[in-house]
Amino acid sequence: MAATEAERRAMRRALEIARTPGVPLGPNPRVGCVLLAEDGSEVAEGFHRGAGTPHAEAAALAEAGEAARGTTAVVTLEPCNHTGRTGPCAQALIDAGVRRVVFAQPDPNPVAAGGAETLRAAGIEVEADVLLDEARAVNRAWTFAVEHGRPFVTWKFATTLDGRSAAVDGSSRWVSSKAARLDTHRLRGLCDVMLVGTNTVEVDDPELTVRDEVDEPVEHQPLRAVMGLRDLPITKRVFNRRAETVHLRTRDPHEALAELFAQDRQHVFLEGGPTLGGVFLQAGLVDEVVAYVAPMLLGAGRNAVGVLGIASIAHALHLPVTDVTVLEGHDGEDTNVRITMRGN
Structure with missing residues (x-):
């Protein structure tokens, strides 16, 4: 019936x-x-x-x-x-x-x-x-993980209109607006792993916690994962007591995801720089892309996406758009646009 x-x-x-x-x-x-x-x-x-x-x-x-x-x-x-x-x-x-x-x-x-x-x-x-x-x-991520034997991967990055994540001098605060950063924390809270590379930890020293609107850590924190072979100082903020951290000593994204899946993790929020993002893209391991686009131009600086080995427009990686949301700026801050796309 x-x-x-x-x-x-x-x-x-x-x-x-x-x-x-x-x-x-x-x-x-x-x-x-x-x-x-x-x-x-x-x-x-x-x-x-x-x-x-x-x-x-x-x-x-x-x-x-x-x-x-x-x-x-x-x-x-x-x-x-x-x-x-x-x-x-x-x-x-x-x-x-x-x-x-x-x-x-x-x-x-x-x-x-x-x-x-x-x-x-x-x-x-x-x-x-x-x-x-x-x-x-x-249960989008859980279903994907069970069916594919690996975590679902969301890659997030912030970019200027001309595709830069940082200026020539390396400064990047703030490419994204406060509204975009709050939105990022909301998305972080929907995942059970936040993953960066050792270079991001070394250079940017992120804490990688989910924080509320007054910048305080929320009660339940995702696992913080650092991927790479380089030894890191224990004084880096990612190793503080505000959340659990694991160092994945590999440069192979397949191995990193396999280790996280073995720890019952289903949704990875990839927050590394352009190199790590490019590695996962080239491996076909990005299932969703979230890009925060700021209405600014730098003209030069660090690319938002690393080398993908694409030499011709005919071979460009096309990502179907699933959502476009305008994040209104406040107190003189730029308005950002969040574009969500299916991965490769």
């Missing part, structure tokens, strides 16, 4: 609570669950609050108690079928006496998949792929 309108409304609600702000990013996907009575009214709801906490289905079942019997569970991701830090959600739904399960996205993780078959074998009605695209969007 196809999903009813009440079930589709419940799925929209489940997707909404799956996005609840404040849930720390981690190895697990964001999931929401709504339990419906036979008349379509909501009985209970729950969402996953991070690794080691009850899954969305378990949270909803706990809220419902005995009222869960005979309900329809509307879940954004196929109920898991394995025992990890918590028990299998498919079995929990069976034990609770749920009558029907409607879910959006099949679980791409082979370790956890199979919940639908377990539910059907227990005599429970199952309907899949309801609002599938919306559910995949909620």
